[in-house]
Amino acid sequence: MMKLVINGAEHELDGVQTIADVVAHYGLTGKPLVVEAGGAVLTAEQWASAAVHPHMQIELVHFVGGG
Numbered sequence: 001m002m003k004l005v006i007n008g009a010e011h012e013l014d015g016v017q018t019i020a021d022v023v024a025h026y027g028l029t030g031k032p033l034v035v036e037a038g039g040a041v042l043t044a045e046q047w048a049s050a051a052v053h054p055h056m057q058i059e060l061v062h063f064v065g066g067g
Contacts, residue, residue, distance in 0.1 A: 005057045020047040022058060032063040 001012045004022070016022050019037055023029055035042045036059040042050055052058070 002052065003054055004052060005055060007059055016052055018048055019050040019052060019058070022052060023047060023060070026060065028060065028062055034061040035059070036061075 001014050002016055003010055003012050004016075005011075006022070013022065013025055016025060019035055019042060020029075023033065023035065033044075035047065037050060037052070038056055038058075
């Protein structure tokens, strides 16, 4: 288990090593998404190589349609 701060709240996630793992954990793979990790905005191409560490601050901003 790793403690991460996601969207301002602490979460314990199991089996995550990269940002891509975090995105997949929340079912957001393939969806319009902006990720900020450790103060930097990451492109989708960077997610698989961006390692996470305990207490890392991550912001996941996804977009939904509607009016």
